[in-house]
Amino acid sequence: xxxxxxxxxxxxxxxxxxxxxxxxxxxxxxxxxxxxxxxxxxxxxxxxxxxxxxxxxxxxxxxxxxxxxxxxxxxxxxxxxxxxxxxxxxxxxxxxxxxxxxxxxxxxxxxxxxxxxxxxxxxxxxxxxxxxxxxxxxxxxxxxxxxxxxxxxxxxxxxxxxxxxxxxxxxxxxxxxxxxxxxxxxxxxxxxxxxxxxxxxxxxxxxxxxxxxxxxxxxxxxxxxxxxxxxxxxxxxxxxxxx
Amino acid sequence: xxxxxxxxxxxxxxxxxxxxxxxxxxxxxxxxxxxxxxxxxxxxxxxxxxxxxxxxxxxxxxxxxxxxxxxxxxxxxxxxxxxxxx
Numbered sequence: 001x002x003x004x005x006x007x008x009x010x011x012x013x014x015x016x017x018x019x020x021x022x023x024x025x026x027x028x029x030x031x032x033x034x035x036x037x038x039x040x041x042x043x044x045x046x047x048x049x050x051x052x053x054x055x056x057x058x059x060x061x062x063x064x065x066x067x068x069x070x071x072x073x074x075x076x077x078x079x080x081x082x083x084x085x086x087x088x089x090x091x092x093x094x095x096x097x098x099x100x101x102x103x104x105x106x107x108x109x110x111x112x113x114x115x116x117x118x119x120x121x122x123x124x125x126x127x128x129x130x131x132x133x134x135x136x137x138x139x140x141x142x143x144x145x146x147x148x149x150x151x152x153x154x155x156x157x158x159x160x161x162x163x164x165x166x167x168x169x170x171x172x173x174x175x176x177x178x179x180x181x182x183x184x185x186x187x188x189x190x191x192x193x194x195x196x197x198x199x200x201x202x203x204x205x206x207x208x209x210x211x212x213x214x215x216x217x218x219x220x221x222x223x224x225x226x227x228x229x230x231x232x233x234x235x236x237x238x239x240x241x242x243x
Numbered sequence: 244x245x246x247x248x249x250x251x252x253x254x255x256x257x258x259x260x261x262x263x264x265x266x267x268x269x270x271x272x273x274x275x276x277x278x279x280x281x282x283x284x285x286x287x288x289x290x291x292x293x294x295x296x297x298x299x300x301x302x303x304x305x306x307x308x309x310x311x312x313x314x315x316x317x318x319x320x321x322x323x324x325x326x327x328x329x
Binding site: 110205216 | 251254259267269270271273276277279291292304308326
């Protein structure tokens with residue numbers, strides 16, 4: 001089959017669909033979980049409903065970040081990425097979409113866990129809402145780390161110039177996208193679980209907030225080691241095989 | 244493509260090396276990532292229940308996470324071997 005620039009257009013559309021389609025799944029799941037926990041909390045403690053609804057909206061906004069990253073890459077692929085190039089560039093556009101889409105699943109689900117725990121805790125102990133919300137937001141910010149790695153790799157794949165049709169470089173581009181995309185899922189989901197339990201602990205006994213936040217941050221940092229390895233492998237593959 | 248269709252063999256081998264490295268590290272980071280975060284979560288829960296045991300719990304968490312990390316490091320080693328050595 002003859003290579004034409006139409007294939008780059010195909011790759012841009014396909015990559016854009018992958019990016020926002022898969023990324024939306026994680027965010028939506030996380031936000032739905034927050035809303036579920038908020039409804040439960042309001043049913044138990046109707047007097048605190050305004051506090052709970054506020055917490056729900058703030059934590060849902062953080063959970064939405066992952067989906068917005070997917071949307072951003074999708075828009076870049078549709079309107080910003082170059083429309084001519086070889087097979088290597090075409091593959092790297094699809095890989096960019098895969099990387100961002102899959103990389104956002106974990107962050108969406110994980111920050112949903114943390115936000116749900118915040119709503120539940122505030123429903124139980126409305127007086128502690130400031131402390132609980134602060135810990136939740138710190139935890140959710142760390143949960144986004146893997147997703148941000150995926151955004152960086154995805155931008156490199158979509159925007160760096162790559163030439164030629166070398167099949168070796170084609171493999172390297174798919175490998176880079178796959179490595180960072182899937183590498184970010186585990187860290188995202190599980191650091192959200194860490195934040196959830198830290199928030200829960202904070203609502204039990206706010207005097208131990210310092211040691212809980214410290215343990216949460218330490219645990220989340222160690223849990224991100226795998227995502228950092230994926231980032232390194234993705235960088236090596238992108239920069240040593242640009243075709 | 245690389246060899247005008249004449250003899251793709253060597254190119255395919257190199258392609259599989261890089262593709263394999265990406266697959267290996269991507270999937271390999273899933274498990275340790277999940278496991279370590281759950282360990283950290285339960286350590287936080289334990290500290291909330293028994294704050295005086297915080298040092299012991301943190302130590303246990305780190306040892307458990309280090310063991311859980313080992314498979315992620317295997318993936319990293321294999322990915323680097325695929326890229327640079329094989």
